[in-house]
Amino acid sequence: MNSNLKLSNESDLLLSIASGDELSYSKLVEKYWQKVLQHALSFVKSYSIAEELTQDVFIQIWEKRDKLAEVKSFENYLFIVSRNLIISHIRKKLVETDTLKDQKLQELFLKPDEQFEFQELVKIINEGAALLPEPRRSVFLLSRMEGKDADYISKKLGLATRTVRWHLMHALNFLRNYLHNHHIISFLTIILLGSFFFE
The missing domain is CATH 1.10.1740.10 (RNA polymerase sigma factor, region 2, helix turn helix motif)
Incomplete structure (x- = not known):
């Protein structure tokens, strides 16, 4: 009642x-x-x-x-x-930030154990990205590591905007599976950082 x-x-x-x-x-x-x-x-x-x-x-x-x-x-x-x-x-x-490894940003937003997971996540994603064929790898790095939009990447790589989006979609799907199959990362880290990489 x-x-x-x-x-x-x-x-x-x-x-x-x-x-x-x-x-x-x-x-x-x-x-x-x-x-x-x-x-x-x-x-x-x-x-x-x-x-x-x-x-x-x-x-x-x-x-x-x-x-x-x-x-x-x-x-x-x-x-x-x-x-x-x-x-x-x-x-x-x-x-x-200019780089995802910016120490001040990590100290500001992440606890010590999460900072370590952040560094590990970036390292693992870079390892997975290295397995991508070109120009898919470049599209991913420019989009997610440098924060460039599709129009910028299109001009930079000489690709149609829809082709850039197609490559990015396939790169993200590959890296999601790469993380899932090869590594264990905490749920909190995925919430905080995974959405940045994979949305």
Whole structure:
């Protein structure tokens, strides 16, 4: 009975927020702020970055508050929003670096054991990439290691854009299988870094 009451109260709260009630939104933020902050801290080592990500999560929830009326489990919804923003943030930082082996980036975002796995993942992917035929290997390296888009790669290698995408798709499929068949990497590392390489 208590769980049903709790569910009803939360549903009412979400409906109020969906209709633009700022007081209800403040209550929601107060209730879940610490949980989101701890979630962000489990991915990043910097408190200030975790705090910024937490703020971004609740800003997005407010900006898309009309969706709250359809949410069945707010905790699940909150987890998905948080996860997506955290991964997006980390991917952006990775793309902004000149090299995937940038030590400062690793120290900022990854714990010591995850830094080791990051280095191992890059090493393994490079080993797998070396097995790719040309121009597939070059397409992959330019796209995922240097962050170049399809148009740039098309001009650089003298290939049609659709051909670049075709080679990249096959390169990613090959490397997914290469990782799966030859190596064991933690689930956390795959979440943090695999999405950058393979999406």
